Amino acid sequence: MGDKANAHPGAAGRAVTADHPASVRNVVLVGHSGSGKTTLVEALALTAGAVNRAGRVEDGGTVSDYDEIEHRQQRSVQLSLVPVAWDGYKINILDTPGYADFVGELRAGLRAADAALFVVSAADGVDGSTRMVWEECAAVGMPRAIVVTHLEAARADFDEMTRVCAETFGGDDPDAVLPLYLPLHGDPAPDGHAPVTGLIGLLSQRLFDYASGERKESEPGPEQLPLLAEARNRLIEGIIAESEDESLMDRYLGGEEIDVKTLVDDLERAVARGAFHPVLAAAPAADGARQGLGTVELLELVTGGFPTPLERPTPAVYTTRGASRPPVDCDPDGPLVAEVVKTASDPYVGRVSLVRVFSGTLRPDETVHVSGHGLADRAHANGDGDRRNGDRQAALDPHDLYDLHEADERVGALTAPFGKQQRSLAQCVAGDLACVAKLHRAETGDTLSAKDDPLLMEPWDMPDPLLPLAIQAHSKADEDKLSQGLSRLVAEDPTMRLEQNPDTHQVVLWCLGEAHADVALERLRSRYGVQVDVIPHKVSLRETFAGRSAGRGRHVKQSGGHGQFAICEIEVEPLPGGSGIEFVDKVVGGAVPRQFIPSVEKGIRAQAAKGVAAGYPLIDIRVTLLDGKAHSVDSSDAAFQTAGALALREAAGDATIHLLEPVVEVQVLIGDDDVGSVMSDLSGRRGRVVGTEQAPGGRTLVRAEVPEIEIGRYAVDLRSLSHGTARFSRAYARHEPMPAHLSERIREQAQDTT
Incomplete structure (x- = not known):
């Protein structure tokens, strides 16, 4: 890494294609909102030649252009794919929203990717939600690297940020989180802050200067080498500690000078295994510049250190009747197994599905079998799956889901997205991603397979939406379009749940948070022409x-x-x-x-x-x-x-007639420092804490029983209380008598409406 030539094939004006899984890299960008993920994607696309110097594609937009809601809110609200070419490889860059309300888009990106690039702002540090995603990736062994951005900020300190990352992400092995390059600072500005103008490779001991707008390689000055010695030695020791060659440590301790190629090879293998997590620095290109600082180094890390789809295990597959099947291999000639990781609506094309092919080759105009986990959708539609109403709970066989959501469908055009453009593809091989047009029956999470060998992939974990939004059509014209608009909205976003409550006769859209709800309402209005009014949510008394x-x-x-x-x-x-x-x-x-x-x-x-x-x-x-x-x-x-x-x-x-209110069992997973605040808040909601237990990672699980009427906005309030680091789940427990003063108030309200 760091010794490869600057030459690279540009991708502007044509679709980036791959003919074999070994030439594909799928990387997802993870980080909190405002950390600079989308800016980094555009900088990587510029360096790879996917856009021009002004950061524009042929239609005048940028590679990240897609959703008008994102432009209005000035933040990413959905997963986006940007494919670029570098050094003979196709890199699928998956940009995810950093805001907690859109964690479903993040989970979809993690499903589609083989490695993760954690983007951390040098000005803001590491937040709790980013730490939680790191732990999720660690649990499944996903390779990870860290990119430090916002080095131009006055208080930015790369060395301090590297130390924080090692402490936060390294766990018991902080030497597994180390920088590969050190920033090179230019002349100080009047405020005393010295801008970062280049990087010094710790292994290659080469200087990479970006001050001119293009990367220039040179020998470091003699005064710079002593500054590298300590960091370089620590990096070499960290690489050797993770090496599969057990003799390497003995040779190093014996005083032997390990050659750079051996170290780079071992580093790349350790990164691909998820055993070592390099830290790099990056910054967007200045106006008129051709390359952003650190972008070449990042692209080299992705192509050289991140694993190919061949090296990552594929999710478990089953027959559509629930029988286990041997794992599928990432083989272009194998049986077709692909998955819809995202569904979107285009005003001109219609429904567009982002698909990851895990096995086989997907081609336009062929007929595929669509199968999905439709049990939850049907249960919510008829009320059987409403966990908050135990008297309607149905006993459902998990294997029933394999009979509920199946269809044969013809694949439309295959395309690769570039901003608002969709560039045609002749095929999509195992390990690659593509957009598929007009899969009318396919929803996010559904499996595409051969029609004569229908299969179903094990679903990925999605957060349960816990913020209720009761809505009604604004007018008669809206009422006629509401059902279709809501069904399309829920089909696109599996973290959104639709409930038609037979007790309260309300249409309830369950969301992850207020921002998630705002985007849902805006999409109903702008995409489907449906205006709705938000009304107070009622619980089933x-x-x-x-x-x-x-x-x-x-x-x-x-x-x-x-x-x-x-x-x-x-x-x-x-x-x-x-x-x-x-x-x-x-x-x-x-x-x-x-x-x-x-x-x-x-x-x-x-x-x-x-x-x-x-x-x-x-x-x-x-x-x-x-x-x-x-x-x-x-x-x-x-x-x-x-x-x-x-x-x-x-x-x-x-x-005497008692009014009974539903009581839910709540489990809150919270950091140890916030346990007292959470328990106090639950008590203020008429909750009863029934137990606590220690959980891994310095967290505590608090179990409580709380009246449902008191936790309508708990998803929002808990996030504020815990700075976004807590999680909770809820399940219906029983109905209990309501306090007399509340019961009387509801009776009076009922009399006023009659």
Whole structure:
């Protein structure tokens, strides 16, 4: 690294292609919002010749142009792909949003990539969310390197930032996180800050000067070599410690000078294994410059040190019936196995799917089998999967998902994105990525395979959306388009969940945070022409009797011809939570004819569904039919249904009715320093902490039970409380009586609306 020639094939004006997995590198950029990821992508594209000196592609846009929402919000909100060519390799650069609300886009980028480039700002340091992503990558052995940006900032200090990275990312082995180059500073500015104008390679001991706008290589001056000695020796020791050649350490300790080529080869192997994590520096090109500082070194690291798709394991695959299959190899001639990692809508092309091919070769106009994990979508649509409403929970076999989402579809054009352009591709081989047009039935996370050998890939982890957004159409015209717009929105973004709550009759869009919700509403408006209003989110309350009560339902009417006659007497008593409604017949002597007893029950259950106090479903009671009267001519099914309902209402009028609120089990994973704040906040939400336990990485898992009505915005509040480092999950536990003052307020609100 650092000794290769400057010559490189430009990619401007044509699509970058790959004919074999060995010539492909897939790298995802990770870092907090504002760390400079998108700027770095553009600088790499400029150095690789994908754009001109003004940073523009042929259509006048930049390589990162895509979403108008990103331009308005001045931040990335979605995953974008920029393919460039360098030294005979195709590099797929995946730029991810840094804001926590769009972590789903980050997870998609991690799925599609074989290595990660962590972008850290020298001015801002490393935030907690970046540390968490590093740990995720470490858990799966993904190779990682670190790029320090914003070196032009007045308080930027590369040496200090390198130390912080080693301390933060190195864990028990800080010598596995070391710089490959040291910055070369120019003359100090009037404010005393000396700009970085070049780099000095620690292994090659060569100077790379970017001051002129193009990288120029030279020998360092004699006064500079002593400054390199300590850092160079530490780097060599770090490389040797991770070397697969066990004799190398003995030779080094014996005083032998290890040649640079051996060190570079060992370094590249250690990086590809995920055992060593080099730190580099980068800065965008100045106006009119051809190369940004450190961009050549980065491209050399990616092509020389990051693994090929052949070296990374592929996700597990199954048949569409759930049977295990041997792992597929990254072989262009193997069976087709590809995955949709992102879905977007183009106003001219329609649906565009970003696809990673793991095996086989994908070609235009061929028919493929689309299979996906559709169980969650169907469950949420009909309410069965709503974890917050236990009385509707269905027992679902995990293998049922393999029957739910399958179709054969013809592949449209294959393209490589360059800004707003889509450049045609003849094929996409195993290990590569491409955009596929008009896969109308494919959604994010779906598998594409041969139609005669349908397969399904193991899904990747996605965060559960926990911020509810209740919406309604703004007008009748919007109402006609709302369903289709929402279905397309959810198909594009698997971190968004749509719920049509049968209890509250609300349409709820579950999001990851406020920014995520804002983008969803904007996409509904701008892409699908649907204007919606946000309304207060309601939780599914219930009612129950606090004690025994009796009621008499009398429905007697005579208005000429056949009349209506039905009388029934009932007793109501509360049951334990989760019992539902139990109906008992204790009528003797035929006071209520046998054919009308089901009518009484039907009327009682219909009234219970409507509620008896504030309009919420009545649950957990036993209703006993004790007595009644009938008429040989005027009694009917409808009359006894009405009498049953009247009896239940009368019993409620003489009893204390409790309003029940849903209580959820909450698990919060938080840093040890924030445990006290989180527990105090949960208590302020009427929560009960039921336990804590230590978790790896200096974190604590707090388990609590909290009324759902109190945690509607907990996804937002917890992020603020923990500076974005905490995670939480929730699951329905049960319904419990609501405090009297809250219950009374809701009853008054219900009366005001009737």
